[in-house]
Amino acid sequence: MSLPATVVTPPLVDQVDIVIPTIRSLDFLEQWRPFFQPYHLIIIQDGDPSIKIRVPEGYNYELYNRNDIERILGSKSCCVSFKDGACRSFGFLVSKKKYIFTIDDDCFVAKDPSGQEINALAQHIRNLVTPSTPFFFNTLYDPYREGADFVRGYPFSLREGVTTAISHGLWLNVPDYDAPTQLVKPRERNIRYVDAVMTIPKGTLFPMCAMNLAFDRELIGPAMYFGLMGDGQPIGRYDDMWAGWCAKVTCDHLGLGVKTGLPYLSHSKASNPFVNLRKEYKGLFWQEDLIPFFLNVTLPKECTTAQKCYIELSKLVKEKLVAIDPYFEKLSDAMVTWIDAWNELNPSTDGTPTGKVQPSKPK
Numbered sequence: 001m002s003l004p005a006t007v008v009t010p011p012l013v014d015q016v017d018i019v020i021p022t023i024r025s026l027d028f029l030e031q032w033r034p035f036f037q038p039y040h041l042i043i044i045q046d047g048d049p050s051i052k053i054r055v056p057e058g059y060n061y062e063l064y065n066r067n068d069i070e071r072i073l074g075s076k077s078c079c080v081s082f083k084d085g086a087c088r089s090f091g092f093l094v095s096k097k098k099y100i101f102t103i104d105d106d107c108f109v110a111k112d113p114s115g116q117e118i119n120a121l122a123q124h125i126r127n128l129v130t131p132s133t134p135f136f137f138n139t140l141y142d143p144y145r146e147g148a149d150f151v152r153g154y155p156f157s158l159r160e161g162v163t164t165a166i167s168h169g170l171w172l173n174v175p176d177y178d179a180p181t182q183l184v185k186p187r188e189r190n191i192r193y194v195d196a197v198m199t200i201p202k203g204t205l206f207p208m209c210a211m212n213l214a215f216d217r218e219l220i221g222p223a224m225y226f227g228l229m230g231d232g233q234p235i236g237r238y239d240d241m242w243a244g245w246c247a248k249v250t251c252d253h254l255g256l257g258v259k260t261g262l263p264y265l266s267h268s269k270a271s272n273p274f275v276n277l278r279k280e281y282k283g284l285f286w287q288e289d290l291i292p293f294f295l296n297v298t299l300p301k302e303c304t305t306a307q308k309c310y311i312e313l314s315k316l317v318k319e320k321l322v323a324i325d326p327y328f329e330k331l332s333d334a335m336v337t338w339i340d341a342w343n344e345l346n347p348s349t350d351g352t353p354t355g356k357v358q359p360s361k362p363k
């Protein structure tokens with residue numbers, strides 16, 4: 001199927017990997033073809049590795065299943081979740097690109113109020129290549145957007161902004177509600193399109209959802225570990241939340257920005273709220289203690305990279321969170337394993353050899 005003639009030159013096509021965790025089907029890629037086909041995909045096939053999944057024709061991709069993850073990481077594969085969307089972290093590890101866009105396999109192209117199809121990836125790239133304003137809130141939202149600017153009273157000393165590390169997109173149709181909210185509002189759908197991109201202020205946390213998410217892998221990749229979730233773990237569906245809290249305190253410390261808002265996509269699948277409740281209920285309690293922990297984290301000035309911040313965070317997790325549940329000791333150790341795996345697979349600035357990575361043979 002050829003791309004429509006109207007497709008514009010895909011932005012940063014050699015600097016972006018699209019990471020997709022899947023335990024279902026990749027048919028959703030057919031609808032994204034005009035926007036995604038020029039880009040390279042990294043597909044993380046979760047669940048039974050003997051199942052052959054079909055990747056739609058015409059895409060350039062790497063595909064990794066559980067056998068590949070264990071072959072590549074060896075004993076370090078224990079830090080990659082199994083039977084949870086958190087497995088997508090492995091795609092962040094093996095990518096060699098500057099930017100990552102990650103999307104769930106039940107997310108489709110949305111339309112803006114004018115009826116125009118939204119190129120979510122292009123909007124994320126615009127968000128990432130333009131500065132953020134975490135130190136002073138601009139009431140006209142994104143000042144770098146065409147037709148907007150800083151409002152009166154905005155300090156000129158802060159108008160240069162800071163480099164953006166994360167771009168968090170939103171969803172029309174099925175919103176990302178937790179299980180209790182889904183249970184009491186099973187038919188609620190998000191139909192509100194808010195035409196805005198905002199910087200999340202320094203010192204403020206946010207519930208990062210991985211459905212429609214992009215980030216600068218070189219700046220914040222090491223902090224985007226989705227934790228130990230799913231099979232064999234006491235919690236699930238807090239993978240992206242954990243990564244978001246760790247990444248936000250890291251961005252705040254390093255003076256990097258996090259944006260939320262446009263682009264929208266359309267989320268189609270309402271996962272089963274009863275199953276979700278079983279997976280996430282501990283998180284509903286734990287987060288009441290986790291949020292104050294992250295809000296009070298201070299990192300030493302020697303932490304000048306995401307890796308160093310993350311190792312420091314892993315120590316604080318072991319020191320301060322094990323009282324909540326012994327799980328956090330395991331998670332703290334997994335955070336260190338993750339950084340070891342990251343450093344092993346990614347060239348350090350001094351050119352230390354990189355672990356070679358071979359995906360499964362294309363199906």
Ligand SMILES: O=c1ccn([C@@H]2O[C@H](COP(=O)(O)OP(=O)(O)O[C@H]3O[C@@H](CO)[C@H](O)[C@H]3O)[C@@H](O)[C@H]2O)c(=O)[nH]1
Nearest residue numbers: 021022023024046083084085104105106210211237271
């Ligand atoms: O065992 C699994 C379960 C799922 N996946 C893949 O992960 C994403 C998200 O799965 P799903 O759409 O079922 O989850 P939602 O409840 O709709 O989404 C929220 O849960 C978060 C936790 O992952 C998710 O990011 C949120 O948006 C799909 O691509 C599944 O195929 C998996 O790989 N293994």
Ligand SMILES: [Mn+2]
Nearest residue numbers: 104106269271
């Ligand atoms: Mn979903």
